[in-house]
Amino acid sequence: MQTIFSGIQPSGVPTIGNYIGAMKQFVDLQNDFDCYFCVVDEHAITVPQKRLELRQQIRGLAALYLAVGLDPAKVTLFIQSEVPAHTEGAWLVQCNTYIGELERMTQFKDKSAKNEKQGVSAALLTYPPLMVADIVLYHAHLVPVGEDQRQHLELTRDFVERFNNRYGENGPILTLPEAKFVKEGARVMSLAEPTQKMSKSDKNVKGFISMLDEPAVIRKKIKSAVTDSSGVIEYDPENKPGVSNLLSIYAACTGESIASLVARYEGKGYGEFKTDLGEAVVGLLEPIQEKYHAWMASEELDTILDTGAEKARAVSNKTLNQMKNAMGL
Numbered sequence: 001m002q003t004i005f006s007g008i009q010p011s012g013v014p015t016i017g018n019y020i021g022a023m024k025q026f027v028d029l030q031n032d033f034d035c036y037f038c039v040v041d042e043h044a045i046t047v048p049q050k051r052l053e054l055r056q057q058i059r060g061l062a063a064l065y066l067a068v069g070l071d072p073a074k075v076t077l078f079i080q081s082e083v084p085a086h087t088e089g090a091w092l093v094q095c096n097t098y099i100g101e102l103e104r105m106t107q108f109k110d111k112s113a114k115n116e117k118q119g120v121s122a123a124l125l126t127y128p129p130l131m132v133a134d135i136v137l138y139h140a141h142l143v144p145v146g147e148d149q150r151q152h153l154e155l156t157r158d159f160v161e162r163f164n165n166r167y168g169e170n171g172p173i174l175t176l177p178e179a180k181f182v183k184e185g186a187r188v189m190s191l192a193e194p195t196q197k198m199s200k201s202d203k204n205v206k207g208f209i210s211m212l213d214e215p216a217v218i219r220k221k222i223k224s225a226v227t228d229s230s231g232v233i234e235y236d237p238e239n240k241p242g243v244s245n246l247l248s249i250y251a252a253c254t255g256e257s258i259a260s261l262v263a264r265y266e267g268k269g270y271g272e273f274k275t276d277l278g279e280a281v282v283g284l285l286e287p288i289q290e291k292y293h294a295w296m297a298s299e300e301l302d303t304i305l306d307t308g309a310e311k312a313r314a315v316s317n318k319t320l321n322q323m324k325n326a327m328g329l
């Protein structure tokens with residue numbers, strides 16, 4: 001059976017972008033792969049976080065993983081900071097990665113520009129090597145992610161090829177992973193600025209729908225989503241990024257194709273379209289929110305995370321030792 005690894009940062013409550021681009025894939029893949037899903041809290045601290053909020057978000061993200069339908073009997077669910085091989089592995093990765101490669105990462109450029117005032121941590125630059133370690137430690141074949149992670153996955157593949165070439169005299173040591181994107185919704189855009197990616201760490205809360213937003217808030221955010229003045233519902237990301245984004249979200253939430261949606265809303269206005277979309281998103285999130293609250297109140301959540309960390313430690317330590325041996329440590 002092939003292996004899957006993926007992670008989400010507890011840097012806020014996940015958005016419908018995280019759900020559509022990443023979490024939904026996790027659920028669909030869990031039956032056919034050996035899956036590791038991680039709360040990547042060490043990635044979240046590359047920018048300052050409030051301690052108590054972070055605590056809550058870490059456990060909350062684990063509860064959401066379960067609420068969307070991940071089955072702890074089928075997947076390994078764990079918190080990154082409970083598995084020390086990730087940071088130790090990241091050091092081995094850094095020793096085989098060039099500064100130039102890291103400075104070229106568009107996410108580093110964006111995030112360092114945004115955090116310039118409070119200072120750019122070294123970890124913002126060395127974040128991709130930690131992500132490389134996350135992936136290679138489990139010998140992942142596939143990494144289901146959103147479009148924004150494409151460049152990091154390419155860096156991971158370059159690293160694996162380099163590492164195997166340098167140290168794999170007796171055959172490859174690490175598995176070459178591949179990114180896996182959804183067909184519709186791999187890059188959900190901000191509702192307020194549809195040329196920007198939707199992100200849970202966006203300062204403008206109107207830009208994203210959090211998976212824990214109240215139904216009234218969801219409806220309101222969709223009503224005030226930026227569109228255009230043409231009034232025509234058609235899919236044209238270049239010229240109509242707002243409406244096209246709403247169409248993608250609609251399609252991803254209901255499974256209806258964009259073509260069918262466009263045909264159904266021909267001659268109708270944005271008002272009716274947005275009202276229906278609001279109901280579709282509420283319909284998707286309400287049952288997830290109910291399950292989320294049940295998991296948050298349950299001690300079983302902590303047991304699942306303990307079991308997950310134990311399994312992850314065993315698997316990742318084995319790979320870490322292979323890497324250290326290969327490098328002469």
Ligand code: ADP
Binds near residue numbers: 185197198
């Ligand atoms: P964020 O940028 O919201 O903080 P993370 O960095 O924690 O998200 O990413 C978690 C997963 O969600 C990754 O696989 C990422 O590619 C995916 N993802 C993030 N934002 C979006 C988006 N707007 N559309 C689709 N997928 C996304």
Ligand code: NA
Binds near residue numbers: 009011201
């Ligand atoms: Na982020």
